Amino acid sequence: MDAAAKPVDWADRNWWRGATIYQIYPRSFQDTNGDGVGDLRGIEQRLEHIARLGADAVWISPFFKSPMNDFGYDVADYTRVDPMFGTNEDFEAVIAKARELGLRVMVDLVFSHTSAQHDWFQESRKSRDNAKSDWYVWADPSPDGTVPNNWLSMFGGTAWHWDSRREQYYMHNFLASQPDLNLHNPEVQEALLDVLRYWLERGVSGFRFDVINFYFCDRYLRSNPPLPRELRNDSIAPSVNPYNHQLHLFDKNQPENIDFLRKLRAVMEPYAAAAVGEVGDAQRGLEIMAEYTSGNDKVHMCYPFELLQPTKLTARILEETFQRMNRAAPDAWPCWAYSNHDTVRLPTRWHACDAALKNYAVLLMCLRGSACIYQGEELGLPEANLRYEDLQDPYGKEFWPEFKGRDGARTPMAWDDGANGGFSPNDKPWLPVVPEHIERSVAAQEGVEGSMLEHYRKAIALRRAHPTLRHGAMDAMWTSGDLVQFLRLGVETVFCAFNLGAGTVQARMPEGQWHPLGAEAGSKPPAPTVTLGPWEFCLAWRD
The missing domain is CATH 3.20.20.80 (Glycosidases)
Structure with a gap:
């Protein structure tokens, strides 16, 4: 279709x-x-x-x-x-x-x-004085030849990789083949x-x-x-x-x-x-x-x-x-x-x-x-x-x-x-x-x-x-056990109650004339006190 x-x-x-x-x-x-x-x-x-x-x-x-x-x-x-x-x-x-x-x-x-294969990096690594020499994070080794500091890579091990051309380390937060750009430049x-x-x-x-x-x-x-x-x-x-x-x-x-x-x-x-x-x-x-x-x-x-x-x-x-x-x-x-x-x-x-x-x-x-x-x-x-x-x-x-x-x-x-x-x-x-x-x-x-x-x-x-659900404000949440409740505020007020568990909870709606919302998606009908079974929810709206 x-x-x-x-x-x-x-x-x-x-x-x-x-x-x-x-x-x-x-x-x-x-x-x-x-x-x-x-x-x-x-x-x-x-x-x-x-x-x-x-x-x-x-x-x-x-x-x-x-x-x-x-x-x-x-x-x-x-x-x-x-x-x-x-x-x-x-x-x-x-x-x-x-x-x-x-x-x-x-x-x-x-x-x-x-990538280390990007033209920018290929130029940068050629020397310490080329046009893109400062486009990546380069650092001299510590006096004993080890890495400049203790920074670590997300992919495991040090965040520094030795480059023999420049005789410097370059930084990589991820793979060694992913050198970090120097955005200070x-x-x-x-x-x-x-x-x-x-x-x-x-x-x-x-x-x-x-x-x-x-x-x-x-x-x-x-x-x-x-x-x-x-x-x-x-x-x-x-x-x-x-x-x-x-x-x-x-x-x-x-x-x-x-x-x-x-x-x-x-x-x-x-x-x-x-x-x-x-x-x-x-x-x-x-x-x-x-x-x-x-x-x-x-x-x-x-x-x-x-x-x-x-x-x-x-x-x-x-x-x-x-x-x-x-x-x-x-x-x-x-x-x-x-x-x-x-x-x-x-x-x-x-x-x-x-x-x-x-x-x-x-x-x-x-x-x-x-x-x-x-x-x-x-x-x-x-x-x-x-x-x-x-x-x-x-x-x-x-x-x-x-x-x-x-x-x-x-x-x-x-x-x-x-x-x-x-x-x-x-x-x-x-x-x-x-x-x-x-x-x-x-x-x-x-x-x-x-x-x-x-x-x-x-x-x-x-x-x-419902524009209120798209970009309306949210009133403070209140919770009890597996129950979470909140209001969305906009061209209308929307009441939301969700049972985030496998038990049964009781949701109490604020005072007012509430209308059903979201029945086609499984919402329970509104009532002063709504019984929500496992993983059930209730949505309602009012002017």
Whole structure:
């Protein structure tokens, strides 16, 4: 069935407030040339699925020229499509198709580092006095020849790699083949702003900025202090990674970042484009998000990790999350997500049954902020259980078997019950399609009342139909056990009560004349006292 285009005001500068953004991992969305890897033509072919879901925009993970050591997050050319994914003309076709369907396109940009194969780095490493010698973070060795300080890589081990040409170390927060750019250099900043201009001129409506708080490191390369064991959090790096043993005061989260974010915003403003920044910080993620999104002069939204935690979401955790955010900056704007290409899929991570997943879907649509949905989330796909020999992710290989990496969330999309779930005609796609996913394919759920796919469509439609849910204010949450309640305030007042547990709770509605809301998505009818069974919820509205 073709998707009808939604009416879109392309000049609306506030389209991002309360938007639902669908993340596409291009390697795993749709393969059209039979090489076992997804491509841009595949995205164009499948955009109608996203439009029918009701999303406002798509975020496409990196598709730029890359050696693929980190599967596209190691960029060798910011303005050229990698041949694996197609051509720049193929991307223009994606933009055109998306526009026909009323979908905006957001591009995933990695500005903290490049691939070691990028021309900028190849020039920089030639000598200490060439035109780009200061475009990356270089440092002399300590007097005994060891690394300049104690900074660690997210992928394990030191964050410094020796380069024999310059007889210096360069910094890498991730793989050694991903050297960190030196954004203290104004020329580097201007080159990155030119990348923004390039994609904006080609019709891009926004950006997702990878690890936005990693852009600057301390000018003086001071060592990080240790982090007490009781404060360690494995939401950013697994517990087996010593990265968690430091308080990251100096290798990221630097104050100079604020001015650069203002420059990013200034470039985007004439295009009515919006940005969401990924904040990778286990200790201060919400506070950094508040700092980066408050004031309407930096990035529009930030992507915190609080709902991506391995720990199951509880009413109390949700309440504390919003309390922290509101204390930091009442006007901060989050972009909430339960899943992405770096985390274990939600059903497996939180051991969630289908009833819980449906509850979480509606909750996401009712929270103040924007929302991201990762491909396959709308099908209720669990984490794919892969063998070691199937792994592609260097992160997973490094920490196996205690941590199995990110490939289990990156396996190809299941479209139907054909070969490889309809993803690819290749006998061996880049990652296998597991039988559990084919059972939950798009075709298997299409038009089936009560299916996860149809439920997500209803939940997203509910948000689209009520401006208060998209961009209204939120009154303080109140919780009791597994019960969480809050009000959304706007052109109408919306009451929201969710049972985030397997027991039965009693929700008491505020006084007033309340009307039913969201019955099609499973909401219980309003009453002065509403009994909510396991994973049930009640929504209601009044003038």
